[in-house]
Amino acid sequence: MNQQPELTSPAPASSDATNPQTSATQDAARIALGLMLVTAGTSHLTFAREPFKAQVPPWLPLDPDTVVLQSGVAEIALGSTLLVLPKQKALLGRIAGAFFTCVFPGNIAQYQHRRSAFGLDTDEKRFARLFFQPVLVAWALWSTGALHNKRGANRLP
Secondary structure (H helix, E strand, O other), rough: OOOOOOOOEEEEEEOOOOOOOOOHHHHHHHHHHHHHHHHHHHHHHOOHHHHHHHHOOOOOOHHHHHHHHHHHHHHHHHHHHHHOOHHHHHHHHHHHHHHHHOOOHHHHHHHOOOOOOOEOHHHHHHHHHHHHHHHHHHHHHOOOOOOOOOOOEEEEO
């Protein structure tokens, strides 16, 4: 018998739940998110320290300045790891999504207590800002492949 060698495709890049394969667009979005977090974190520690205090809920039993400083350090750390640890991107995406969820009460407090900061000087602007937090959560999850399903596709829930 004359057998032809079997033609095979190259094996796809390794993709699993801890390091899913992401597109170039997702990778660029992850890098942009990392840079944004580093920038925002740096602003917490420097020139925007006072405006960020407007987002600290009054019911939080911590000094607002301490909260702003600690959240700034957390943002710098999270943004940096998104940039330099791509093999941990899915885990970091989940952490970033959780972080954005955890700081959402600050956006609500700013709206409820009518605190002006960052150009959010009307109730309408403060209310509109509330709709951007879910966008940040989705950005973190999508750009890192944290929404990876078993077929290798990334999807929003």
